[in-house]
Amino acid sequence: MSSPQNRVWASIDLAALERNLGRIRTALPPGVQYVAVVKADAYGHGLYQTVARLMQCGADAFAVANVFEGAEVREIGAGWPILVLGPILPGEEDRLLENDLVATISSPEEVKRFEKAARKAGRPLRVHLKVDTGMGRLGVWHSEAEALFAQLEQSRQLALEGIYTHFSSADTDAEYTKTQRERLIRVIQKMPEGTVNRLLIHADNSAGIDSFAAQSPFTAVRVGLLQFGHLPYKDSLLARLAIEPVLSFHTRVGLLKELPRGTPISYGRTYTLKRRSRLAVLTAGYGDGIPTPASNRAQVLIGGQRCPVLGRVTMDQTIVDVTDLKDAVSVGDEAVLIGAQGDERITVAEFSEWGACIPWETFCSLTKRVPRVYRTARVAV
Ligand SMILES: Cc1ncc(COP(=O)(O)O)c(C=O)c1O
Known part of the structure; x- marks a missing residue:
């Protein structure tokens, strides 16, 4: 947990990239x-x-x-x-x-x-x-x-x-x-x-x-x-190829707190708590590639459940509502911005829609502050 990659990181599955190339080839004439x-x-x-x-x-x-x-x-x-x-x-x-x-x-x-x-x-x-x-x-x-x-x-x-x-x-x-x-x-x-x-x-x-x-x-x-x-x-029609996402985008819960109903959240006070809420402050923001249009729109996965982003995404932190999480959440827990956790998955298409951009742009917008962590195992196609 002491490495900078624990605050935010992108996991890149090179075996999935290899399998994708193989599958795309099957859609093309020899x-x-x-x-x-x-x-x-x-x-x-x-x-x-x-x-x-x-x-x-x-x-x-x-x-x-x-x-x-x-x-x-x-x-x-x-x-x-x-x-x-x-x-x-x-x-x-x-x-x-x-x-x-x-x-x-x-x-x-x-x-x-x-x-x-x-x-x-x-x-x-x-x-x-x-x-x-x-x-x-x-x-x-x-x-x-x-x-x-x-x-x-x-x-x-x-x-x-x-x-x-x-x-x-x-x-x-x-x-x-x-x-x-x-x-x-x-x-x-x-x-x-x-x-x-x-x-x-x-x-x-x-x-x-x-x-x-x-x-x-x-x-x-x-x-x-x-x-x-x-x-x-x-x-x-390329859905038939069953290609797999190569990249997932992760961060962590940096702070947990409870705030009373009526509390405004983040810059510009664009969201006001409608109930007493448990909030998680995540250690990633637009300085890492979470687009600001995702404010008050995006969701993240914590404990395998979707949690809504509240208020404006800030440069280094993003605030989410964890009041309805079934399991206890702790500081240091992983939050998935793009990718799967438990039975849930947030696709890059969904993330991009929240961010008012296109998947190509989402990928290009992950900043230098996001270490890329490579999974290199060879897995048969
Ligand atoms: C000239 C050209 N060819 C091919 C591509 C690949 O497009 P895609 O990422 O949609 O496969 C691009 C991407 O922008 C491009 O500019």
């Missing part, structure tokens, strides 16, 4: 490559441990947000292709080459800039062409992709290895996702067959996999959220 998306510290799960495990259990490639994340992944292992999904700022090109990273190309300007860097380094720079099929973020607009592709094909300095797009609404709008797929397919159909055959063609994020067609030209998927054990949306 030969489709698995690009593990590990940006933002592997969605808060810890880059090093996550990537090392994914390398051991068969990820084909990795995708990161920027060259710095890419360099970290390269430190962990040689050989795996590492795609940088984000734009490369002027001055960052050398890092691509130094770490053998694959850059994303969206514009003729980037082609020229990357060619210059590759010429200077005396070796080709690996790239994927990104096509904007309706996300409105990175990528060349689909009707202009042919021209950029031609420019890339002529380049001696750039090695085109893939082509991809990103879905904007795969979790909410199957029709629009279909339109986006078709736009990319039309771009591909205009390319010479010899070129297409050697490219990695990818579009699917976690939610996209629901509509991944066996007969499509796509040869890879880019999976983030799903591998960490959470469905991209509630009624996803």
Whole structure:
């Protein structure tokens, strides 16, 4: 109990991550490559441990947000292709080459800039062409992709290895996702067959996999959220895969006290006790990643029972009502913010809803103050 990880911690089950990868693979046609998306510290799960495990259990490639994340992944292992999904700022090109990273190309300007860097380094720079099929973020607009592709094909300095797009609404709008797929397919159909055959063609994020067609030209998927054990949306067909949550989020009871009816609770006095209440002050707050919109909304598990958060979540502490707990609660008892305790479970989806955010954001919001504790046992799939 003397270690800082006892005040608040995230438990990461790497065996569950491994099993999830195996199960996601079963949903894909054989030969489709698995690009593990590990940006933002592997969605808060810890880059090093996550990537090392994914390398051991068969990820084909990795995708990161920027060259710095890419360099970290390269430190962990040689050989795996590492795609940088984000734009490369002027001055960052050398890092691509130094770490053998694959850059994303969206514009003729980037082609020229990357060619210059590759010429200077005396070796080709690996790239994927990104096509904007309706996300409105990175990528060349689909009707202009042919021209950029031609420019890339002529380049001696750039090695085109893939082509991809990103879905904007795969979790909410199957029709629009279909339109986006078709736009990319039309771009591909205009390319010479010899070129297409050697490219990695990818579009699917976690939610996209629901509509991944066996007969499509796509040869890879880019999976983030799903591998960490959470469905991209509630009624996803991927529920059949029975993936498991990899991360759980824990804290402890730091103080117990009883206060009379009518007592206001926490900053701003947004809650007033409706009865004489027994309260537990937990040793975690928004400084650890409990979002402030969860004030007066969230629940935590103590003694396997749900206890409501009262008043505002503060930086270092959160107050919950333990009046109705069946069993006695003691200072030092564990409280689960995300995860299971007894027969109860709080999912990241539920936690995120209380926090007025999305599961991706919840994971990225667990702060540095939350030690990640790894469970590494190998468990058969
Ligand atoms: C370009 C790109 N591809 C794939 C992913 C993975 O998405 P998901 O976590 O929904 O699987 C992301 C995540 O934001 C992304 O930005």
